[in-house]
Amino acid sequence: MAAIYSLYVINKSGGLIFCKDYGSAGKMDTNDSLRLASLWHSMHAISQQLSPVNGCAGIELLQADTFDLHCFQSLTGTKFFVVCEPGALHMESLLKYIYELYTDYVLKNPFYEMEMPIRCELFDINLSQAVQKDRVALLGR
Amino acid sequence: MAPVAPRSGDAIFANVERVNAELFTLTYGAIVRQLLTDLEEVEEVNKQLDQMGYNIGIRLIDEFLAKSNVSRCIDFKETAEVIAKKSHGDGFLEGVWSWIHPGFLRKQKRKKMEKRKIENESVGLKMFLGVTATVGNWNAEGTTCSLILEDNPLVDFVELPDTCQGLYYCNILSGVIRGALEMVSMKTEVTWIRDMLRGDDAFELQLKLLKQVPEEYPYKDDE
Numbered sequence: 001m002a003a004i005y006s007l008y009v010i011n012k013s014g015g016l017i018f019c020k021d022y023g024s025a026g027k028m029d030t031n032d033s034l035r036l037a038s039l040w041h042s043m044h045a046i047s048q049q050l051s052p053v054n055g056c057a058g059i060e061l062l063q064a065d066t067f068d069l070h071c072f073q074s075l076t077g078t079k080f081f082v083v084c085e086p087g088a089l090h091m092e093s094l095l096k097y098i099y100e101l102y103t104d105y106v107l108k109n110p111f112y113e114m115e116m117p118i119r120c121e122l123f124d125i126n127l128s129q130a131v132q133k134d135r136v137a138l139l140g141r
Numbered sequence: 142m143a144p145v146a147p148r149s150g151d152a153i154f155a156n157v158e159r160v161n162a163e164l165f166t167l168t169y170g171a172i173v174r175q176l177l178t179d180l181e182e183v184e185e186v187n188k189q190l191d192q193m194g195y196n197i198g199i200r201l202i203d204e205f206l207a208k209s210n211v212s213r214c215i216d217f218k219e220t221a222e223v224i225a226k227k228s229h230g231d232g233f234l235e236g237v238w239s240w241i242h243p244g245f246l247r248k249q250k251r252k253k254m255e256k257r258k259i260e261n262e263s264v265g266l267k268m269f270l271g272v273t274a275t276v277g278n279w280n281a282e283g284t285t286c287s288l289i290l291e292d293n294p295l296v297d298f299v300e301l302p303d304t305c306q307g308l309y310y311c312n313i314l315s316g317v318i319r320g321a322l323e324m325v326s327m328k329t330e331v332t333w334i335r336d337m338l339r340g341d342d343a344f345e346l347q348l349k350l351l352k353q354v355p356e357e358y359p360y361k362d363d364e
Binding site for chain 2: 074
C-alpha cells in the first residue's frame with residue numbers, strides 16, 4: 001500500500017464525505033483534511049473557469065516534488081482524489097474503479113443519505129482490497 | 142487520461158447480477174398493491190410511485206455513468222438517444238431490467254439524457270431493464286421527445302381493475318428518469334402519454350426539458 005498515501009471523496013457542494021489514510025506518510029489530522037477538501041473543491045472550480053481550453057472539466061493531476069494528486073470528477077459532481085507517490089501508475093483506473101465501488105456499496109445502501117459522510121462497512125472492505133498495491137497494478141491491465 | 146470507449150447496454154447487462162424477472166415483477170406488484178391499501182387515493186399512489194422512482198434515479202444515475210463509460214452529452218437529443226438505445230446500443234435498458242427493471246431503466250435513461258439524452262436513454266434502459274426504447278416525436282425546438290417502450294417487464298401479469306383507472310402503474314419509471322436527469326443538471330418533466338394497461342398499443346413516456354441547470358456549482362460571480 002506504499003504507493004497511495006490517502007483517498008478523499010468530496011460531495012458536489014465541496015464537503016468532505018470520505019477520507020482514508022494509507023500508511024503514515026503525509027498523514028493529516030481531521031481539520032487539515034477538511035481544509036484540503038474544500039480547498040481542492042474551490043481550486044478545481046477555479047481551474048475550470050481559468051482554463052484556456054474550451055469545456056475544461058477541471059484539474060485532473062497535480063504533480064509536486066513529494067506526491068502526485070489525481071482527481072476524478074463524475075458527471076454528477078462528486079469528486080474522488082488520491083494522493084500518491086510521485087509517478088504512481090494506474091491511478092485513473094483506480095479512481096474509476098472506486099467510483100464503481102461507490103455506486104455499488106454506498107449509493108445502493110438504502111440507509112446511506114445522499115451527500116452525507118460515508119460510513120459503509122462494505123465500501124471500506126472492498127476499497128481496501130482495491131487499494132492494495134498488487135490490485136492497483138491489475139487495474140492497469 | 143485516454144478516453145474509454147462507451148460500453149454497450151448489452152455488454153453491461155450481461156455482466157451485471159440479475160434477479161429473476163418474475164420475482165421482480167411480483168415484488169413491484171406487491172409494492173403498488175400496498176400503496177393502494179395505505180394511501181387509498183389513486184392520485185396519491187401515482188405521486189408516491191413517482192417519488193420512489195425519483196429516489197432511485199438520483200442514485201442510479203451514478204451507477205449508469207460509472208459502468209457505461211458514457212461521456213457528457215452535447216444536448217438533450219443525444220441524451221435521449223443514450224437513454225433509449227442507439228448510439229450505445231440499448232445498454233441502459235437491458236441492464237436496468239435485471240435490477241429493478243423499471244426503476245433502473247429510467248435512471249439510465251436519465252443519465253444518458255444528460256450525456257446524449259436520447260442515445261443515452263436507450264443505453265440506460267437496456268442496462269437496467271433489459272428492454273429497448275425508441276425515441277421519437279421531437280418537437281421543433283428539440284426540448285420534448287417521447288420514449289416508446291414496446292416491452293415492459295413490470296406489467297407482465299397486470300390487469301387494471303375498474304377501481305384503479307386513474308393509476309399509472311409504472312409511474313416509478315418516470316420518477317427514475319426524472320431523478321437521474323436532474324443529477325446531470327437537466328430539469329425535466331416526465332409524463333405517460335400511452336399506457337398498454339389502458340388499452341394503448343405501447344408505453345410512451347414524454348420527456349420535456351424544462352431547463353438546463355448550467356453547472357454543478359452555485360458559483361455566480363458578483364451576483
